[in-house]
Amino acid sequence: xxxxxxxxxxxxxxxxxxxxxxxxxxxxxxxxxxxxxxxxxxxxxxxxxxxxxxxxxxxxxxxxxxxxxxxxxxxxxxxxxxxxxxxxxxxxxxxxxxxxxxxxxxxxxxxxxxxxxxxxxxxxxxxxxxxxxxxxxxxxxxxxxxxxxxxxx
Numbered sequence: 001x002x003x004x005x006x007x008x009x010x011x012x013x014x015x016x017x018x019x020x021x022x023x024x025x026x027x028x029x030x031x032x033x034x035x036x037x038x039x040x041x042x043x044x045x046x047x048x049x050x051x052x053x054x055x056x057x058x059x060x061x062x063x064x065x066x067x068x069x070x071x072x073x074x075x076x077x078x079x080x081x082x083x084x085x086x087x088x089x090x091x092x093x094x095x096x097x098x099x100x101x102x103x104x105x106x107x108x109x110x111x112x113x114x115x116x117x118x119x120x121x122x123x124x125x126x127x128x129x130x131x132x133x134x135x136x137x138x139x140x141x142x143x144x145x146x147x148x149x150x151x152x153x
Contacts, residue, residue, distance in 0.1 A: 010050035025082040074110040115144035
């Protein structure tokens, strides 16, 4: 029987772990616009969040959320959803996203935005399956080609 990963919200003490899993994500997704120390701090404190999936001491996935105050007080953005290749197709991404959405709802966010690229077909399908719809560009990310949002209320 496969081991079920634990999902938990990251803390400030997890900064090194977060940087490590983000480096893995950047390589896998060929990300050009990367998070800096300020972004990581924002994920780990305040109204944002960073969730980690782990099996034992090994981090096997992550997802981040941050407020989009420039769009509205109750709007957030999902970022950096990633599961290690050897752990995919086990429902880990669903569990990570579910934790993020539950947090967003409990903190009075009304909608979640995201950006991605045309080449991220599995990610696009995942977000469509979770109720996201296409929307107009909402940021200046030069790598992003598709923009989506989900209304939570």
